[in-house]
Amino acid sequence: MLRILLEGGFQGRLYPVNRYGGEVLGIKAYTSVKNIPGAVDYAFIQVPAKASIEIIRDCGAKGVRLATLFTAGFGESEADGGSKLEQELVSAARQSGVRLLGPNCMGIYHPAENLSFAIGLPAESGSLGALCQSGGNSVHLVRAAAQRGINLSKVIGYGNAADLNEADLMEYFAQDPESKAVIAYIEGAREGKRFFRALKVAAQAKPVIVFKGGQSEVGNAAALCHTGSLSGSKEVWDSLVKQARAIQAHNIDECVDIALALLLMKSPRGRRAAVIGFGGGATVQAADDCCGAGLVLPSLPETIKWELKKFTRLAGNIFRNPLDMSDIINIPPEMGHAVRVVGNWTGIDLLILHLGVEIGPYSLLNLNTLEALGEALIDAAKEVGKPAVLVAHAICSPHGYQEVSRLQEMCSEASLPFYPSIQRAASAINKVIKYYETR
């Protein structure tokens, strides 16, 4: 943790504590929290479980307000006395006036203060906040979001939730001005009713995405072993999230998919989409995936077809919605023109731009125009001004990966949501539209 803070450029004072004194990573270590000369705001504790209770008392004596307990082996543990030890820990904290994150958690990532919990996480702040009951999922979330072009305002990991729990943290995020949207990964609610109230308030203030881990019986048991959480039934959670008007997700990647549409895409006026891509089979699949996810693909009117036929051939194209523009896919300016023609049609609320790289009768990789094509599509979408996303997928050959990554970067720079499949894009967009509909 000290190394992570040093490498992350944390600007505050750092005091290593080790019962044998000496130095840690070249910094003088104190034998007790109580021997530290200056004031201490926050403690990160990674000592054996049994030793942690005394440390908490020391923290209290020193005036520490908040401690993160990385240490595991409490309520989640099979070992004898884990739950009892956790109760003692909480009593010690209450008596000492110290609030706890954890035990069994990684604590806080807050890039504005260069506070981090893993090596190599972004130093830039964003506007997405998260409370996360799993350290692994926290790291996954921050990395996956950054990869897709959005950053976190802060992530608060809270592990076993022995003291500060999902309800406290949801109350915090409801009023946190740094967080315009919130993701909550929760394995079980310590205070179900209070959490429900907090969720309702938060979801009125800003969009909240809830990902409940442990929805199957075995997943439930795994959650019990992971964070000591009693998970609650899937049905209860489904209805709780729905009633609170929050948005439900089922994995971290889906949380990011939804956050992307919330933060980068204008709010659509409705669910009528146009899909512009190429390849017959890909077009049929896009239709099935969009309809399966609840989007509506209205038929192209004759006026729009007529506009398109001015500069494209008929053979090889399909002038329906989804549009198959195989004929001009290798001519970026004409593809841009097609996006403008279709995008300005008043019959649709949003645009899905769709490039199957490495699939299709044409491999876009062989055309050497993928970057120019991406640029033309992104520029045209910006010009149209309607909500829009770009979907590009490859089978992940090295060359395909490279090209799709470049497209993803271009989308990030242009603040256009990027998705790796129509299915994921359509599902995220639909959930976001449903969210706006309930408001």
Place this chain on the structure above:
Amino acid sequence: MLRILLEGGFQGRLYPVNRYGGEVLGIKAYTSVKNIPGAVDYAFIQVPAKASIEIIRDCGAKGVRLATLFTAGFGESEADGGSKLEQELVSAARQSGVRLLGPNCMGIYHPAENLSFAIGLPAESGSLGALCQSGGNSVHLVRAAAQRGINLSKVIGYGNAADLNEADLMEYFAQDPESKAVIAYIEGAREGKRFFRALKVAAQAKPVIVFKGGQSEVGNAAALCHTGSLSGSKEVWDSLVKQARAIQAHNIDECVDIALALLLMKSPRGRRAAVIGFGGGATVQAADDCCGAGLVLPSLPETIKWELKKFTRLAGNIFRNPLDMSDIINIPPEMGHAVRVVGNWTGIDLLILHLGVEIGPYSLLNLNTLEALGEALIDAAKEVGKPAVLVAHAICSPHGYQEVSRLQEMCSEASLPFYPSIQRAASAINKVIKYYETR
């Protein structure tokens, strides 16, 4: 097409035909099929739709047995007379004794004869056959399968199915000795009853995976425009595939997922799986995904826990199923040992090895042991001898992509099915188990 055949190293004689004569890619072109000096077995035709009928007659006169019509603008087309032209085409073919693939299709990929329909497809033959109503999906299938370590025996594209249709091709694949399993991408059945009979026969002889494109109303309409297919309702197809004891898939990647489990994994005796991985949140998700897909994850018996505790610590590990081996994830020989201990447990039928690269409190990328870890897991799985798969996923940073690709290659070399997510692995395995259960 000529360029593709030349670059692909086709060994037979090639006769370009062009009405103006001259040369095509340095090869003398004949002004008519009838002027070709030698015998002609197979013709690939890409002339305007209206000109194709005379060419078919010429082919008949020359004794050509089979022609692929790349040309579009027939039954699938909005243009006036497309359907009528298709009828004329079929009449001409019947009168001339020529069988047709298409029109509006890419024809045959048969690596054993270096016959291909796209640049850069594998030259190696495999044991997976496919009939595919979309050229784009055909190319996607061949590339995606190769990327995952399996090759195709042959793919037959058949577009509008004006002459040879899904029933003919299914009859062919049922008895094709080069194909041990079959994938069928179908947008609509020309001869529903005959196809159903052929599918039943084929599925008795070998596993058949059916992917029906155009299951939504809009997808249906897209299929009509793509290959002139009248798609049929989702319910009819669902029950047809089930009654025939074939396996249903919903996209090309899922076809490959299932084929991988069919061709590379031993047939499991049941659906009891053990998942061995690391990270608390990842473990909870793995449990939910496996259970959601219909696999059973039995609890670890005390004897196995006791074996594992001999060489691992308790803290950080979860000795349930899924197993969270965070404590030893960076010690490849111990991870191999854990796989042997769990794999030899008689309570399970199959093993799922699970590496979340770039996620988790530990990033495997920082440990520099990922290749050694992969090796240890693959070797241990081979030693155990039960059906096994490896799942590895990254958020796709360049480094993560590189490392996961390397793992995928190692799995290919070891004939161990590789999946990019637990969800996809569990769903494919479950479908394969269901297939074996009906036999």
